Amino acid sequence: xxxxxxxxxKVTEQATVRKMRRLPILGEVLVAExxxxxxxxxxxxxxxxxxxxxxxxxxxxxxxxxxxxxxMVRKVGDKVGKGExxxxxxxxFGLMKNNVTSPVEGVIENISAVTxxxxxxxxxxxxxVDAYIKGKITQVMPREGVxxxxxxxxxxGIFGVGGERQGRLKMLAKNPDNILDEKDITPEGKDxxxxxxxxxxxxxxxxxxxxxxxxxxxxxIIDKDLVEILGYDIGVAITGHEDIPLTxxxxxxxxxxxxxxxxxxxxxxxxxxxxxxxxxxQIRAGVMRPEIIVAGYVPKTVAAETKISEGLIPGxxxxxxxxxxxxxxxxxxxxxxxxxxxxxxxxxxxxxxxLTDGRxxxxxxxxxxxxxx
Amino acid sequence: xxxxxYDLPPEINSILATDCGSTTTKAxxxxxxxxxxRLIVRGEAPTTVEAPFEDVTMGARNAIREVEExxxxxxxxxEGVITPRQADGSGVDIYLSTSSAGGxxxxxxxxxxxxxxxxxAQRAALGAGAIVMDVISVDDGRRPxxxxxxxxxxxxxxxxxxxxxxxxTITHVVEIAELIAAAEPKPRLGIGFKLPIIYAGNKDARQxxxxxxxxxxxLRIVDNLRPVLEREVLGPAREEIHNLFMEHVMAQxxxxxxxxxxxxxxxxxxxxAVGLIMQATAKKYDISVVGVxxxxxxxxxxxxxxxxxxxxxxxxxxMSYSISNVLLEAxxxxxxxxxPFNIDEADLRNRIRNKMIRPTTxxxxxxxxxxxxxxxREALRLAFEHHKTLAVGLKGVQKQRTIGDAFDQxxxxxxxxxxxxxxxxxxxxxxxxxxxxxxQSALMMLDAFLPEGVTTLTVDSIFMMPQLGxxxxxxxxxxxxxxxxxxxxxxxxxxxxxxxxxxGDDCVTIRGVLPDGTSxxxxxxxxxxxxxxxxxxxxxxxxxxxxxxxxxxxxxGHVLKTQVKGGVAGIIIDxxxxxxxxxxxxxxxxxxxxxxxxxxLEVYPSELLARYAR
Numbered sequence: 007x008x009x010x011x012x013x014x015x016k017v018t019e020q021a022t023v024r025k026m027r028r029l030p031i032l033g034e035v036l037v038a039e040x041x042x043x044x045x046x047x048x049x050x051x052x053x054x055x056x057x058x059x060x061x062x063x064x065x066x067x068x069x070x071x072x073x074x075x076x077x078m079v080r081k082v083g084d085k086v087g088k089g090e091x092x093x094x095x096x097x098x099f100g101l102m103k104n105n106v107t108s109p110v111e112g113v114i115e116n117i118s119a120v121t122x123x124x125x126x127x128x129x130x131x132x133x134x135v136d137a138y139i140k141g142k143i144t145q146v147m148p149r150e151g152v153x154x155x156x157x158x159x160x161x162x163g164i165f166g167v168g169g170e171r172q173g174r175l176k177m178l179a180k181n182p183d184n185i186l187d188e189k190d191i192t193p194e195g196k197d198x199x200x201x202x203x204x205x206x207x208x209x210x211x212x213x214x215x216x217x218x219x220x221x222x223x224x225x226x227i228i229d230k231d232l233v234e235i236l237g238y239d240i241g242v243a244i245t246g247h248e249d250i251p252l253t254x255x256x257x258x259x260x261x262x263x264x265x266x267x268x269x270x271x272x273x274x275x276x277x278x279x280x281x282x283x284x285x286x287x288q289i290r291a292g293v294m295r296p297e298i299i300v301a302g303y304v305p306k307t308v309a310a311e312t313k314i315s316e317g318l319i320p321g322x323x324x325x326x327x328x329x330x331x332x333x334x335x336x337x338x339x340x341x342x343x344x345x346x347x348x349x350x351x352x353x354x355x356x357x358x359x360x361l362t363d364g365r366x367x368x369x370x371x372x373x374x375x376x377x378x379x
Numbered sequence: 380x381x382x383x384x385y386d387l388p389p390e391i392n393s394i395l396a397t398d399c400g401s402t403t404t405k406a407x408x409x410x411x412x413x414x415x416x417r418l419i420v421r422g423e424a425p426t427t428v429e430a431p432f433e434d435v436t437m438g439a440r441n442a443i444r445e446v447e448e449x450x451x452x453x454x455x456x457x458e459g460v461i462t463p464r465q466a467d468g469s470g471v472d473i474y475l476s477t478s479s480a481g482g483x484x485x486x487x488x489x490x491x492x493x494x495x496x497x498x499x500a501q502r503a504a505l506g507a508g509a510i511v512m513d514v515i516s517v518d519d520g521r522r523p524x525x526x527x528x529x530x531x532x533x534x535x536x537x538x539x540x541x542x543x544x545x546x547x548t549i550t551h552v553v554e555i556a557e558l559i560a561a562a563e564p565k566p567r568l569g570i571g572f573k574l575p576i577i578y579a580g581n582k583d584a585r586q587x588x589x590x591x592x593x594x595x596x597x598l599r600i601v602d603n604l605r606p607v608l609e610r611e612v613l614g615p616a617r618e619e620i621h622n623l624f625m626e627h628v629m630a631q632x633x634x635x636x637x638x639x640x641x642x643x644x645x646x647x648x649x650x651x652a653v654g655l656i657m658q659a660t661a662k663k664y665d666i667s668v669v670g671v672x673x674x675x676x677x678x679x680x681x682x683x684x685x686x687x688x689x690x691x692x693x694x695x696x697x698m699s700y701s702i703s704n705v706l707l708e709a710x711x712x713x714x715x716x717x718x719p720f721n722i723d724e725a726d727l728r729n730r731i732r733n734k735m736i737r738p739t740t741x742x743x744x745x746x747x748x749x750x751x752x753x754x755x756r757e758a759l760r761l762a763f764e765h766h767k768t769l770a771v772g773l774k775g776v777q778k779q780r781t782i783g784d785a786f787d788q789x790x791x792x793x794x795x796x797x798x799x800x801x802x803x804x805x806x807x808x809x810x811x812x813x814x815x816x817x818x819q820s821a822l823m824m825l826d827a828f829l830p831e832g833v834t835t836l837t838v839d840s841i842f843m844m845p846q847l848g849x850x851x852x853x854x855x856x857x858x859x860x861x862x863x864x865x866x867x868x869x870x871x872x873x874x875x876x877x878x879x880x881x882x883g884d885d886c887v888t889i890r891g892v893l894p895d896g897t898s899x900x901x902x903x904x905x906x907x908x909x910x911x912x913x914x915x916x917x918x919x920x921x922x923x924x925x926x927x928x929x930x931x932x933x934x935x936g937h938v939l940k941t942q943v944k945g946g947v948a949g950i951i952i953d954x955x956x957x958x959x960x961x962x963x964x965x966x967x968x969x970x971x972x973x974x975x976x977x978x979x980l981e982v983y984p985s986e987l988l989a990r991y992a993r
Contacts, residue, residue, distance in 0.1 A: 032571050058561035060523040071550065115561065120553040120587050125561045148569055166734045241704030242676075242695050243735050260732040289700050289738060320819040328740040329730065329747050350748040350983065351815035354741065373740045 015162040015257075015295060015375075017269045019305045022161050024144070025133045028151035030054070039146050044152060045172050047283055050135045056128030057192050060111050064122020066106045067095040068239035071122030078124070084114045086126060093124070113304040135324070138170050138283045140301040147339065156301040159276055161257075161269060163223070166285025166296025167236065167245045168253030170372040171199075175222035175300070177277035178202035179222075182265040187223055188213040197220040199253075199281055199298075201273050205262040206254070211235050215251050221283045223273065223298060225265035226333075245285025246294075253285040255296040258325075263333040265298045266377055318376065324359060336361045383963045385643045385991065388463040391854055395446070395460060396846035397439050399426055399478040399638075400651055401676075407843050409850075410469070411860055416857040418865035421841060422446040427634070428480040435480060436641075441732050447481040459641035474707070477845040480632065484508055484624050485567060487535040489515040489559065491542035491551040494774040496580065501604050502769065503579070505690045507620040508651025509536075511676070515558070523558060525549035530562035538564070538574065538596075538630045538840040538914050540588075540618060541606045543581030545606045552580045556591040562793040563595055566704035568631035573597040579604040579616040599623065611773055617651075623647055644853055650679050652848030657681045659851050659859050666802025669766075669828065671759060672844075673694035673808035675699035675738055678758055680766035682794045689770040693762040693799065697808050701736030703752060706731050707798045709757035716844075716962050717753035717826065720746065721972040745987045748815070752823055758813065759827030769794045774832060798831040798957075799932055805867070807839035818948040818980050821870045831957050832932035833923070833941055836870040836948070847874040866895045869915045871946030875953040878929035879961075880905035886954035888927060893922040901952070908976045909952040914943030951980065 018045030033052020043049060063078070064071045080092045085301055086108040091281040108126050116125040176198045186202025188209040195214060199221035202210070206224035208231030231248050233239050236248055257269050260367045279300045288294040318324070322338045336359035344354040348370060394409040394416075406428045408419045411924040422445025427438035440455060447454050453469035454460060461470030467663060488507040490497025497516035504511050512533050515526055542552030549969050554900050559576070566574040566581060583598055592598050601615040613904055661668040661683035663861040676697040679688045693706040706714065711724050728748065735742065742748040771794055804824050807810070811820045813846040821836050843866050851858035863988065877889045886905040892898050894917045903909045904928075914917060923931045925941045933939040943950060955976075963969040974992055 028569075031565060055563055057528055059522070060527070060558065060561065115589075116557065118553065118557055118591075121550050121557060123554060123557055124555065127561070165732075195444060228725070229732050230725060239703070239707045241707045242701050243703065259736060260729040288737075289736060327733070327737045331734065331746050349744050350742050350989065352741065352813075370741050371745055373743060375737075 010110075010289065015164060017161050017266070017272060019272055019303065021160040022155060022157055023139065023141075023153045023301070024153055025141075025300055026151065026153050027137060028147070029135055029149075031135060032149045033133075034150065035067060035146050035150070035152055037143050037146070037152060039143050042141075043143060044140050045136065045138055046139045047145070048134045049137050049154070050335050052133050053130035054133050056112060057110075058125050058127045059112070061092070061104050061106060061109060061126060062071045062122060063093045063117075063124050067104050069095060069122070072119045074122045074124070075117055075119055078117055081240070082110075082117055082166075083113050085112075086114060087111050090124070090182045098145050098147045100261075105136050111262055123230040130297060138284075139299050141378065149208065156299070159298075159300040159303040161272060161298040161299070163255035163257045163296040165243075165245075166253065166255040166287050167232070168221070168250050168285040169246050169248075170204070170282065170284045171220045172280060173197050173198050173199040174284050175201060175273065175276050175279055175298075176279050177201045177274045178229060179265075179270070182225065182353075185262065191217060191219065193369045195216050199283055201277070203270065204258075204264045204322045207231065208234055211252075211358060213252065215260055219252055221253040221255065223255045223257065223283075225256070226261050227254065227261075228265040229260050243287060243289040245288075245343075246284065253283050253296075255274050255285055255298060257281055258333065259327070261333070264335075266335075269379060275306075276303065279303060317358060318371065323377040324374040325377055326359070326369055326373060327368075327375055331367060331369065334361055336367070336374075339366060341371075384793050385853060386603065387471050387643070387853065390902065391472045391857065393464055394850060394854070394857060395443065395454060395471040395474045396843075396850055397442060397474075397476045398652075398843075398845040399428070399435050399439060399476060399480045400649065401480050401483070402426055404438035404442045405440070405842065405846070406446050407566060407846050409856075409857060410444050415864075416860040418843070418861050420446055420449040421843070422449065423474055424516075426480050428632060432633075434637070435478070435632065436634045439476070439638060445680065453548065460636070473644070474851050475846070475853070476532075476638060477641060477643045477647045477649045477652045477849050478629065478632075479845075481568075483510055483650070484620070484648045485510050486511055486539060486620070486630055487512050487515065487530065487533050487554050488539045488566070488832075488886050489541070490580075491555065493518050495608070496543065496605050498587070498723070498769070498774065499611050499613070500539050501687060502611070503541075503604055503616040504539050504620065505692060505769070506613060506651070506688060507617040507624075508654070508655060508690075509620065509696050510692050520823060525725075526558050527562045528943060530559060530564050532607050533536065534565055534567040535574070535692060536567055537620070537623050537696040538723045539620065540576060540578050541580045541604050543584060543711060544608055545601075545603050545929065547583075549584035549587060551582055551585050551877060553587045553591060556588050558684060560591050560595050566627070568628065572627075572631075572859075572862065575599065575627050577601060577616060577619045578790070579619075579622070587690075597627075610819075621645060622648065633839050636774035637794075642769075644849065647845075647849045647852075649845040650690060650692065652845040653679065653807075654688060655848040655851050656844050656858060656862055658683050658688050658943055659804075659855055660803070661861065663859055664802065667800050668803045668805060669763075669801055670805035671762065671807065671811075671824075672809055672839075673755060673762070674697060675760060675809075676701050679764050682766065682770050684770070684797075684800075687770075689766070689794055691762070691766040691769050691793070693765050696758045696762050698751070698808070703735045704732055705761070707755050708761055712754050713748075713757050716969060717756050717971045718749055718971070719977065719988070721742045721966070721970075722746075722750070727941030747982060749983070751810065752814070752819060756823050756826045758821065763828055767794050767796050781932070788888045801830055801834050803835045803837060804830060805837050805839065807842055807844060811838050812842060814841060816982065817868065817870055817946075818951075820984055821873070821948040822976075822980060822982055825873055825875070825951070825953055829846075829875070829957060830873055831875055831962050832930070833939070833943060834873050834875070835944060836946070836951075837867045837929070839866055840868045841866070843968050846848055868947035869944060871913065871948040871950055872943040873951045873953055874923060875957055876929040876931050877957040878924045878925070878935070879956045879959070880926065882906040885926045887926060887931065887952065888924040889921055889950075889952065890924070891919050893919060903952045903954040905954055906972070908979045909954070910948070910980045911952070913948040913949045915944075915946045916946040918942050919945070948980075
């Protein structure tokens with residue numbers, strides 16, 4: 007039970023960020039170790055075998071499958087164009103003629119005498135992987151991909167939607183309580199990643215899409231707004247492939263929740279810088295959280311490296327992440343070692359915390375996360 | 380004792396077993412004490428398959444180290460677990476392990492006819508412990524190019540292909556093989572490796588299958604799983620799945636090569652092992668068993684009816700990672716129907732989403748606990764519905780019926796699950812195993828599964844079914860003894876008359892003599908629930924008199940004399956009706972009824988329930 011609390015998300019102005027950029031199948035790596043790369047630079051590519059199409063020649067010619075090879079006018083390995091005849095049946099000295107054509111441009115891959123099916127494969131589809139962040143190649147995995155490394159600011163959100171994008175960060179909130187509404191979104195937001203406080207409204211997201219905003223970062227989002235924007239309800243917590251024109255990174259959770267002070271101030275500091283963001287979230291083994299990376303950012307004041315959290319001790323600033331004090335900030339007052347009985351009658355490890363309004367409350371340790379200083 | 384071909388000591392007195400789950404690795408130590416096998420201690424530690432550790436043995440070592448600390452025994456050496464037990468007392472006689480880390484075993488299955496060979500292939504894969512990502516068949520309604528696209532996008536650990544009876548037509552199964560060959564699917568793990576495919580179809584097509592798939596995939600051929608229409612032979616396919624799981628999936632997973640050297644017994648997929656212990660239990664008591672394991676991401680349902688074992692996995696029904704999907708599939712109305720207070724829909728949705736993104740949090744207030752248990756009822760209900768669609772008799776078969784037919788098999792393809800004949804329900808997974816009051820687990824299972832007649836209710840105390848399952852392959856006695864004495868918690872017995880009546884009319888009368896000599900005679904009205912305390916160690920003979928039109932297992936209105944076992948929740952009489960079980964439509968009425976039942980069974984603290992009544 008050494009870690010009976012949620013360790014919290016990384017929010018740091020200086021971190022070494024490593025990103026694996028991997029091809030879906032074996033291919034070719036285009037950069038060497040040590041190479042400096044920019045986000046849009048292609049670092050690896052592969053040729054994904056083209057889409058195969060099946061043509062049932064036996065049915066089309068009304069012949070037995072075992073006779074199909076005999077009626078083929080194109081053989082395995084032949085290139086064919088769309089609409090080109092690949093099999094012909096002639097009877098009565100050519101008076102009766104029946105042709106089968108290729109549905110696509112491609113190569114004949116297989117002629118089956120068992121099923122009478124012919125497979126025509128379309129030309130290979132090139133796939134490429136870009137560097138995503140500005141940095142340096144520190145490792146090449148031959149034929150598979152590379153690792154890009156950079157130093158810079160690194161902020162993790164709790165939940166996101168939408169994939170990898172780049173844009174200039176723009177702080178639109180005056181304080182972490184502010185709600186990002188449609189009136190805040192202007193045409194100036196085009197290609198930017200805009201930042202709000204405690205909530206981004208559904209109307210603001212729609213407006214942002216209209217104006218070509220690249221990304222939105224906010225403390226909270228209303229579940230129903232998210233469903234409306236996506237056009238469907240998210241079932242399982244795997245995101246990042248949504249077909250939407252921008253990426254959304256939520257830092258605190260669902261509902262209106264004040265953005266953590268540290269996150270807000272760092273984002274304010276980073277306003278104007280170019281960032282790489284990704285909404286991809288996966289909550290299970292191999293946890294993946296959405297992220298905002300500003301490569302090469304050098305803090306104005308040279309702060310010490312982020313303190314490695316020693317866990318919960320009296321004085322640790324925390325956020326409560328479950329009802330009845332969901333979203334509230336507090337400070338640990340006491341950590342009784344014995345299990346205690348809470349309202350549900352469960353026996354759990356608890357802590358006593360002081361809320362910002364001065365009230366002292368008891369919270370299960372599992373329901374808090376540390377706000378890293 | 381069977382020990383197959385494994386190199387095991389002649390006498391086994393100490394057993395160490397681990398289950399490497401996706402988040403936690405659990406170790407248990409079993410020893411023979413006064414002639415019987417008992418659980419001594421357990422230890423657990425976070426699983427270390429993912430970065431930055433990427434070595435499963437680290438988590439296993441940590442969990443075993445906890446066992447060492449608790450017992451003061453020396454179990455580990457540089458090489459792994461010390462076996463057999465040494466003269467100085469160190470080590471254990473055998474070590475074994477199961478695993479579901481790294482996403483478990485993910486398979487795609489294919490067959491010719493959706494309801495016949497494809498369904499048999501699906502049962503083979505599920506029974507072996509796999510998650511079935513998709514089922515492809517000639518008649519699945521998708522056009523060839525759509526099937527090819529789907530196969531291309533899946534990245535399974537392996538494929539199971541079946542189709543045709545031996546000696547039947549080969550065209551269709553070869554057609555499916557051609558689609559697979561065209562799609563050139565790639566494995567989930569090990570970029571550059573050939574994807575394994577097991578062929579378990581018409582033996583006459585083997586040569587063509589070899590020609591079509593041999594170059595592109597890693598082809599294995601086993602006996603046809605449907606050699607004739609009337610018979611399903613799943614054993615050889617399941618065995619090959621386990622072999623490939625060891626050779627391919629485990630060998631690719633970080634650290635497993637080391638772990639495999641620690642034990643002579645193959646590492647088994649966790650759900651496959653759970654299935655084995657369920658089967659051993661059903662065999663021992665000669666009853667039908669339904670078991671459920673509700674996790675954060677998935678819910679597995681197992682059933683053993685006669686000789687037939689089935690398992691299904693609802694990959695997207697769970698209490699944390701997949702909790703939003705429970706909301707999506709069940710709908711808010713179905714979740715709210717189990718909540719005895721009014722809650723705004725938007726509030727409920729936000730709470731569920733927040734549980735999804737912060738899955739390790741726990742309910743602090745009664746409201747939160749009630750909501751979580753409402754979600755669990757719906758997840759269990761949906762998973763059981765799913766199970767019933769697959770736990771069916773063979774389709775496409777003319778069945779001969781006899782008067783002695785125990786199950787509803789009036790025509791082929793009908794459900795094997797007859798709730799009236801169900802002997803035991805076994806619940807497992809955090810929300811059931813760790814409910815603050817055991818009666819909460821009993822009621823969640825009653826509401827979700829709606830058992831009929833007389834059914835024993837149990838929960839797995841600390842989730843050691845996987846370790847006991849794999850142990851049952853080498854030492855069934857030890858596995859079953861520990862399962863009964865240390866693993867299962869006997870909640871009690873539910874008595875649920877089937878039928879519908881008018882609220883307040885008599886539904887059932889229970890008569891008997893309690894262990895303390897007092898006589899019991901209780902009449903329960905329709906629409907009510909009643910709790911009769913009876914200790915776990917007690918067995919009582921009961922006469923159950925259903926009112927006219929109600930059935931408790933002996934026919935409508937007929938008395939049933941039976942022996943029932945007690946438990947931490949005693950005897951629960953559920954006179955809320957079955958076929959159908961209906962909750963009041965009106966919100967106020969429904970909440971009133973829920974409170975009445977919660978109070979009758981003492982499900983939640985009464986002083987807290989009182990605030991909902993206001």
